[in-house]
Structure formats: C-alpha cells, structure tokens
Amino acid sequence: MRSFLVAAVLAVAGSGSFAIAPDISPRPEARIPGLVEVSVEARVSNVAFERWISEFRRRAVAQGIRPQVFDQAFQSVRYDTDVIQRDRNQAEFTKQIWEYLESAVSDTRVKNGKAALRDHKRTLAAIEARYGVEAEVVVAIWGLESAYGSFRGNTPIISALATLAFDGRRGRFFEEQLIAALRIVQSGDVRPDRMTGSWAGAMGHTQFIPTSYLAYAQDFDGDGRRDIWSDDPTDALASTAAYLARFGWTKGQPWGIEVRLPRGFDYSQSGERIKKSVGEWMAAGVRDAAGNRIPEHGRASILLPAGAQGAAFMIFDNFHVIERYNTADAYVIGVGHLSDRIGGGRPIQANWPVDDRALRFSEKQEMQRRLTGAGFDTQGVDGIIGPNTIQAIRRFQRSVGMIPDGYASYEILRRLR
Numbered sequence: 333m334r335s336f337l338v339a340a341v342l343a344v345a346g347s348g349s350f351a352i353a354p355d356i357s358p359r360p361e362a363r364i365p366g367l368v369e370v371s372v373e374a375r376v377s378n379v380a381f382e383r384w385i386s387e388f389r390r391r392a393v394a395q396g397i398r399p400q401v402f403d404q405a406f407q408s409v410r411y412d413t414d415v416i417q418r419d420r421n422q423a424e425f426t427k428q429i430w431e432y433l434e435s436a437v438s439d440t441r442v443k444n445g446k447a448a449l450r451d452h453k454r455t456l457a458a459i460e461a462r463y464g465v466e467a468e469v470v471v472a473i474w475g476l477e478s479a480y481g482s483f484r485g486n487t488p489i490i491s492a493l494a495t496l497a498f499d500g501r502r503g504r505f506f507e508e509q510l511i512a513a514l515r516i517v518q519s520g521d522v523r524p525d526r527m528t529g530s531w532a533g534a535m536g537h538t539q540f541i542p543t544s545y546l547a548y549a550q551d552f553d554g555d556g557r558r559d560i561w562s563d564d565p566t567d568a569l570a571s572t573a574a575y576l577a578r579f580g581w582t583k584g585q586p587w588g589i590e591v592r593l594p595r596g597f598d599y600s601q602s603g604e605r606i607k608k609s610v611g612e613w614m615a616a617g618v619r620d621a622a623g624n625r626i627p628e629h630g631r632a633s634i635l636l637p638a639g640a641q642g643a644a645f646m647i648f649d650n651f652h653v654i655e656r657y658n659t660a661d662a663y664v665i666g667v668g669h670l671s672d673r674i675g676g677g678r679p680i681q682a683n684w685p686v687d688d689r690a691l692r693f694s695e696k697q698e699m700q701r702r703l704t705g706a707g708f709d710t711q712g713v714d715g716i717i718g719p720n721t722i723q724a725i726r727r728f729q730r731s732v733g734m735i736p737d738g739y740a741s742y743e744i745l746r747r748l749r
C-alpha cells in the first residue's frame with residue numbers, strides 16, 4: 333500500500349464503483365451505512381491476549397522500545413472486539429462515483445472548505461511557500477479525511493493496533509504499525525492516552541498511520557512536537573503538504589481537467605497507461621469542458637471513471653501524487669475536484685449514467701470468470717476491476733459492437749450471461 337491510509341482496509345471497486353462512508357468522512361475504503369454486513373463474533377480469552385502482549389513486549393524492547401515506555405503505553409490496553417468487528421465486516425454493495433462525489437464535494441463541504449481556507453489563510457500560505465503544494469489541495473484532503481478536523485476518531489490507537497496485531501489475519505502489518513506507534517510515544521510527540529484515531533490506526537486531522545507519521549510528520553509550529561492530534565491543525569496540514577511534496581507534487585499543474593471528447597474518439601486510447609502531450613490530445617479533438625483549448629501542463633491521460641457515458645478527465649502527474657494518499661480513483665477525483673471548488677471552480681459539467689447500478693463484489697468476480705471463459709482473459713478473479721480486466725472488457729466490447737471504453741457496467745455482465 334502506498335497510502336497514508338491503512339493498506340489492509342482499502343476496499344475499492346475499480347472502474348466506477350466505490351464504497352463510501354457517510355458525508356462526515358467519505359473515504360472509499362469505509363463501509364456504506366445501512367447495509368447488511370457479515371456479523372462476526374470476536375471472542376478471545378484474556379489469558380491468550382495477555383500472553384501475546386508479554387511476547388510482543390520482548391520483541392518491542394529488542395527493537396529499541398524502552399520497557400517503561402511500553403508499560404506506560406500498554407497500561408490501559410484491552411482487546412477491542414469492536415475493532416475486530418469493523419475489520420472483518422465486508423460490504424457487498426458499493427456506490428457509484430457520482431454518488432460518492434455528491435457527498436465528497438457536497439455544497440456543505442465546499443462551503444466549509446472555503447471557510448477553512450479563509451480562517452487558516454496565513455498558516456496555509458506559509459505551508460504552500462515551504463512545500464510548494466497549493467493550499468486548496470491540502471484543505472481538500474483535510475476535508476475528506478476528517479471534515480476539517482471535526483471527525484478525527486476517538487479510538488485508542490495502541491489498543492486498536494494491539495488487537496489487530498494479535499488477531500493475526502494481517503498481524504505483520506499491524507505489528508509494524510504498533511511498533512511505530514510506540515516509537516511516536518517514546519519520542520515525546522504524544523502521550524498514549526492522547527493517541528487516538530480511527531479503528532484501523534489512522535490518526536489526526538489528515539489521518540496518518542504511524543509509519544507514515546514517523547517518515548513525514550512535521551513540527552511546523554516549532555513547539556518541539558509533531559502534534560497532529562491537537563485542535564490546531566498546523567502540524568497536520570504541513571505534514572500532508574510535506575508528504576505530497578516528497579512524492580513529486582508539481583506546483584501550478586492541475587490534478588486533472590474535465591474535458592470534452594470529440595465524436596469518434598478512440599476509446600481504446602483512454603486509461604492511465606496511455607500518456608500523450610496536451611498538444612497531441614488537442615490534435616485529436618479533445619477540449620476542456622467549455623470547449624476551449626487546454627494549456628500545456630505535461631503529459632496526460634484520459635480517464636473515464638464511468639465510461640463513455642460519464643464525465644471525462646485529462647489527468648496529469650499530480651493525479652498520481654494524490655494516489656499516494658489513497659489509490660482509489662474516486663478519492664483522487666474527490667480531492668482534486670473539491671480543491672477546484674474551494675478555489676472557486678465550477679461543478680462537473682457532464683452528466684453521469686445515473687441509471688447504471690453498481691456491481692456487487694460477487695458480480696465483478698462473475699464478470700471476470702465469464703470474460704475469461706469467453707476468451708477475454710482477465711488474468712485472475714479477484715473482484716477488482718484493474719487494468720487487465722479493463723482491457724478484457726474492451727476486447728469483449730469490440731467483439732459485440734459496443735464502445736470499447738472498458739467500463740464494467742451491469743450491461744456487460746448481462747451480455748456475458
């Protein structure tokens with residue numbers, strides 16, 4: 333996983349369908365409220381958990397955690413069955429990108445983002461000057477991750493990570509995060525009782541996992557602590573900008589631009605793998621959403637998150653920098669479009685195929701099996717509509733006279749059946 337967010341909980345359906353949470357925190361990896369989920373009873377004996385803590389203590393001390401730091405941090409640790417319940421529940425349905433964006437870039441979120449930009453103008457200007465990341469982009473990530481600090485999570489991080497590491501299903505990852513969390517405590521940046529966040533270990537205004545905190549968190553206010561938990565968001569916002577800068581953010585380059593595609597556009601040329609200069613795309617008839625020529629911002633791809641019937645975007649290298657925060661296209665478009673709107677930009681102009689329903693996870697797997705069985709190999713059946721499946725869909729679409737946009741629609745599955 334390349335993200336600040338927890339790799340193990342990222343559950344993203346590709347090519348247009350994305351799981352989302354309530355408006356307070358529209359993160360693609362979260363569960364959709366109101367769905368019937370698989371109920372998991374998580375039971376564990378206190379003796380087994382205490383035995384694991386004793387064994388883990390030896391491993392932590394061997395990695396440089398002082399015994400007194402460990403004992404203080406684990407003083408109130410308990411096995412958290414709610415964390416296990418959340419970790420194991422899997423939503424069967426996802427929402428479409430237009431439904432996700434309706435929440436992610438709601439009028440309320442845009443309004444609050446403009447207010448946050450205004451209220452923290454001086455701090456954000458200083459952050460932008462140091463790291464070269466536009467204030468609107470930093471604010472947009474803040475808005476999506478914690479609703480501008482309103483929902484940072486109140487789960488005790490040490491307990492949550494200890495529970496997940498003990499559980500063992502992804503124990504190595506969560507034990508690594510737990511060691512990192514103890515290093516943070518040992519550094520003096522935060523007391524164990526103040527180290528709170530999401531059930532999966534993401535912390536602060538912009539939701540860092542502990543290893544990312546150690547690598548990228550900033551003490552921008554100069555008080556000697558990298559305090560992403562404070563009501564003051566300064567260090568968290570600077571840390572987000574530092575992260576984006578570290579992975580190659582180019583100031584002045586858009587994340588993407590909504591575009592119009594010409595009649596007869598070759599849809600086989602869409603997708604992140606195909607990059608051309610802006611001049612080449614314009615020579616093919618591509619224009620911005622208003623029909624105007626597009627400034628040269630470097631090599632770009634054409635992204636169709638809902639296929640030929642939805643909005644089209646010309647995306648640049650900064651799109652992929654935001655992907656380092658969260659790899660879901662819906663999230664990246666949400667951050668990018670929210671940043672545009674906070675800066676005074678217009679809503680997305682194109683219509684969406686709103687009558688198209690999202691595929692269930694099992695239906696995506698079925699589509700992959702049927703495509704492969706029909707001679708359009710998807711290179712595996714995992715329920716994720718990635719590049720190989722998109723190419724297989726395109727080949728199938730051509731074979732039946734459909735527009736080869738690679739979009740995993742219910743119509744494709746219906747025809748395969």
